[in-house]
Amino acid sequence: MRKKLVFFVVSVIVVTFVLLYTPQTNRSNQPCLVNPMAPGTIVILNGIPAVGKTSIQKALQEIMEEPYLSLGVDNLLVGTLPEKCVTGDFLKKENPKDGVKGMHGYYAQDEQGKIFKLKFGPACRRLIRGMHRSFAAMANEQNNVIVDYILYDQKWLPDLVDALYGYRVYFVGVKAPLDIVQKREKKRGTSPEGHARAYYNKVHNHGEYDLIVDTLELSPEEAAQKIKTFISENPHPKSFQRLYKKLIK
Numbered sequence: 520m521r522k523k524l525v526f527f528v529v530s531v532i533v534v535t536f537v538l539l540y541t542p543q544t545n546r547s548n549q550p551c552l553v554n555p556m557a558p559g560t561i562v563i564l565n566g567i568p569a570v571g572k573t574s575i576q577k578a579l580q581e582i583m584e585e586p587y588l589s590l591g592v593d594n595l596l597v598g599t600l601p602e603k604c605v606t607g608d609f610l611k612k613e614n615p616k617d618g619v620k621g622m623h624g625y626y627a628q629d630e631q632g633k634i635f636k637l638k639f640g641p642a643c644r645r646l647i648r649g650m651h652r653s654f655a656a657m658a659n660e661q662n663n664v665i666v667d668y669i670l671y672d673q674k675w676l677p678d679l680v681d682a683l684y685g686y687r688v689y690f691v692g693v694k695a696p697l698d699i700v701q702k703r704e705k706k707r708g709t710s711p712e713g714h715a716r717a718y719y720n721k722v723h724n725h726g727e728y729d730l731i732v733d734t735l736e737l738s739p740e741e742a743a744q745k746i747k748t749f750i751s752e753n754p755h756p757k758s759f760q761r762l763y764k765k766l767i768k
Contacts, residue, residue, distance in 0.1 A: 559658030561686055562587070562746065563666045563679075566693030567715045567722055569704040571734035571742070572667045575693065578743035579665055588657060591667035595650055596622055596643065604642055608635075608711075624711065634713035637671055647675055651682035658686050670722045677766040680759055684767075690758040691746060692723055692731040699735050727765075729758045 562579070564572040573591070580587050597605060604621025619640035627634050639647075657664050670676060700715045730749045732742040 559661050559687070560587075560663045560750070561654050561658055561666065561683065561688045562664065562691060562750070563668050563688060564691050564693050565668045565670050565722060565728075567700060567718050568593075568669065568710045569700050569707055569715050570693050570695050571703075571739060572693050574739035575732070575734075575742045575746070576665045576667050578739040579746055582740075582743055582747055583663070585663055587663040587665050589665055589667070590650075590654070590657075592647075592650070592669050592671075593667070595646065599646065600642065604640070607637075626711070626713070627717075629713075629716070631716065632713070634717040635711035636717045639672060648678055648682070651675075651679045655683055655686055669718070670725075671718060673721070673724060676725055676762070680762045681767050683759060684763065687754075687756065688759045689729050689746070689750060689756045690727065690762075692728040693734060693742075694723070694731060695734040725762065727758045727762050729753070729756045 564575060566572050576589050576591075580589060600621045605623075606619070606621070607624030608626050619638045621640050621642045623638040623640070625636060625638065627636055654664055654666060697716060697719050700719070704710050704715050705712070730746060732745055734742060737745065
C-alpha cells in the first residue's frame with residue numbers, strides 16, 4: 520500500500536511538472552496571454568521619424584518605478600550592419616551593383632516633391648527578425664523594454680507579433696500632423712528631407728493599438744505619463760491579441 524501511495528505522489532508531481540513546463544505548440548487558442556515565465560513588460564512606440572518617439576522613450580524611463588531599457592530600430596540598423604551594407608544617396612555612395620544586401624536609401628518623388636525611402640535586403644531582414652526576438656529574450660530575463668520602432672515595412676508586423684506571442688506588449692502609436700513633423704525633421708537635421716513624409720501613411724496602416732498619443736497635443740513628459748497611467752490601469756494589453764488573430768491565426 521505504501522509503495523502504491525509513493526508511486527501515486529511521484530506520478531502527480533511528474534505530470535504537474537510536465538504540464539507547467541512543456542512548451543505549448545498549439546498557440547492559436549489563447550494568443551497573447553501574459554507569460555508567467557517572462558514578466559518583463561515591452562512597450563513599443565511606433566511612428567515615423569521625427570515624431571517624438573525618442574523623447575517619449577527617455578521621459579518614460581524617468582517616471583517608471585522599475586528600470587526600463589531603451590532600444591531602437593534606427594540605432595540597430597545603422598549601428599550593427601557592416602558599413603558596406605548601409606548605402607544610399609544620403610551617404611553619397613553608389614547603388615550596390617549586386618543588389619541590396621543590407622539597407623539602401625534613395626530619393627524619389629511624390630505629389631509634394633522629394634521623399635526619401637529605404638530598401639531592405641536579406642541581411643537587414645534577418646537583423647529585424649533577430650531584433651524582434653531580442654525583445655522577448657530581454658523580457659525572459661525580467662527586463663522591461665521601451666522600443667523606438669518604425670514599421671518601415673508592413674511585412675515586419677506579422678513576425679513582430681509572432682515573436683512576441685505570450686508576452687506583455689503595449690503597442691503605442693505615436694502621431695502628429697505631417698506639417699509639424701516635417702518642421703521638426705528639418706530643425707533636427709538628422710534625417711534626409713522627405714523621410715517622414717515617405718512613411719507617414721504607412722506605419723499605422725494596421726490600425727491596431729493599445730494607445731495612441733499625439734505629440735502635437737502632448738509634451739514628451741505628458742505623453743509618457745499617459746502611457747504610464749494606461750499601463751497601470753490596463754494590465755492585460757489587447758492589441759497584439761487582435762493582431763495575432765488577424766495576421767497569424
